[in-house]
Amino acid sequence: MRKSHISTLAISMTAAAALLVAGSALAAGKQDHHHGHGGAADIGKAGKASAATRTVTITMHDNYYEPKGMTFKEGETVRFVIHNKGEFVHEFTIATAEMHKSHAPAMQMMVEHGVLEPDRINWEAAKQMQAKMGHGMHDEPNSALLEPGKSAEIVWTFPKHAALEFACNVPGHYESGMVGKIKLSH
Amino acid sequence: MRIVSQTARALALGLTAAACLAGAVSAGEYHLTVDKITIDTGEFTRSGVGFNGTSPGPELRFQEGEDVVIHVTNNLSETTSIHWHGLILPYQQDGVPGITYDGIAPGETFTYRFPIKQSGTYWYHSHSDFQEPDGAYGALILEPKAPKPYSYDREYVVQLADAHPHHGSRIMRNLKMMPDYYNRKQRTLMDFFSDAKDKGLGAAWSDRKDWGEMRMMPTDIEDLQGFTPVINGKGPAQNWTGLFKPGERVRLRFINSSAMTYFDVRIPGLQMTVVQADGNNVQPVVVDEFRIAVAETYDVIVQPQEDKAYTVFAESMGRTAYASGTLAPRDGMVGAIPDMRTAPLLTMADMGGAHGGHGGMDHSQHGAMTESKSVEMDHSKMDHAQHGAMADAKPAEMDHSKMGHSQHQAEAPPNPYYADGSGLSPTAANGGKFLHYGDLKAQKPLYPVRAPTREIEMRLTGNMERYMWSINGIKYADADPIRLTYGERVRFKFVNETMMTHPMHLHGMWSILDTGQGQWNPIKHVVSVSPGTTIYMETEVDAPGKWAFHCHLSYHADSGMFRKVIVEGGPSDKQAAIPTTATGG
16 A cells, blocks of 8 residues: 555644634644643544554545444554545544534635645645745644545554544535544443 | 424325336336415415425426336316426427427326436426416426435425415516516605715716616516515415434425525524535535525535524515525424515616616715625614614624634625626625535536537516516517527527526526536526626537527516527437327326
């Protein structure tokens, strides 16, 4: 499996924070960060591939995932292999519902600046947005933004307790059902 | 409060043979009757026309890939017809008397046979006389073969209409006799004094004179008023209700089956994700409110989280009436009903091409008239003394604190699908996102992008004084058909020279609205053209035969804003008719 560096992208938390969002959207793996909505949510952290107990294949379609939901053991480290088999750009992000919601305006901003086109990421527009707004695109360990046909890997260590969802925050996709629950069993 | 369950509606369907669900080729056989019925909106009762004894008629559900056989029996004492609005089918099955067939005579049964080659939310209605305004309409749902690009836990049809206490033929007579017969919002002498105070006597007088020469008034937004908006046949007092469990995603299939009325639709407390327009999936777009033109459809997904009633609220564009229904976790619940916003006034911008010599028109009037609109503010509680002061109010007085993350969208440039300074350009009641055509992007383009082979200009024209509506100044009765050649890609240029908004509907072929988005341009069957604007749509001419092309406002279509389109050439197998039968008795 080829790890695609250019496609494992998410918008930086500074970008999200700048947009009327009380807390950062994607502070994943940075457990020292304080969240705005009622305290820190422990969503887990980036894991080591060698510690992964299993590999789960995630297929992105327009606009839904296979599988539709997942169950892991608390504290488990999982390797996700993500393929975008749709015709549109999609995201796979592990976070709480609240965090997904606060991430939405940043994604909307990317659409409005022409960075996020329906079926591609416009890197030229991304550079311009970076220059103009000071917001760019950064790797986040809990998230992958994939153009059609692209693949990526995420290794994630889940916490003991958390109400987590995997979701696509491309505008309108979450609302149309591109979201699933992650249950953590004892 | 009377609530008819979906089950009861489904049972009303005259279904004699179910489609073979497992088979590769399935064929469903359906029976419809066209009947004289009683319309009861909760505000009035009258006689009308329905299907299988009801208005709206039964919700028809077909499967993409199914070959349908639909027997339609006319129980009326006049000719009838059924047109399958938005469907791609052989022209002989399109159901337009005088163009595709002779219609269905009293006592006769006509059998439609056609393959279902598409999916989405559509509707069906009579294309004869004024039977559709009189109640002859219903919802038509085509289930897709492929997985949907969205998911939901339950769904409802929300079919809007403008039920009127007068029969359509009487309305047409009255409009011909006196075009402002149904305009209850005529400006009064007191309004003139108020205008004079706001703008100065000279400007107010010049304004009046311009409108007078136009034979129109700033309130000419709805030339038919006095109707009761209904949802699935139910007036506001009858409160159509759709049930949900908190947290579920609910798909609402909005269909505007009105004769004349555009609606601005919102569900206070819920954002709506638009996933389909005119039966074709669009890339999902989250909005707070949308305007639905006559004959359009929009499918939205909502996710009510709270255990409470939410009001589905649809104000008419001219703010003369509203439809309301309820989404609720249990039967019998009612949500808060918002006040209607202040009626918009047409502006000189809406006069656009309609008024050649503006003469002494002062451009500063644009501003004044636009600002007096400010539909986001709650004018409903204002008395008239305050009106003058409010006329200068800038949007800055609005409460932005409630606008949340969509604030930046409220500052977006004006809606390009209205004339600059138009009184009709809509804004969301909560200051949030109001859908416009530029937001619609095709989910799956049906045709490759290519240059059009030619352009055809269609000036939308009219003489309000005589209630005559036409295209390029010629009414249907006097016009030659538009001749197209199979294989062309025709670019239609709509130039609205009137002060009314016209929902233009081409039968049989798709209307690809040019929003400047190339392959993502939305694929529609109705294109609404605002006053004083020019917009373009392109059509791949891929359906031989004879088709109707008209304004979908019933009384505009009937008075002449209508054309016959003939598509010549094409493969012989496509030209060949699927056999149809008309049997007596």
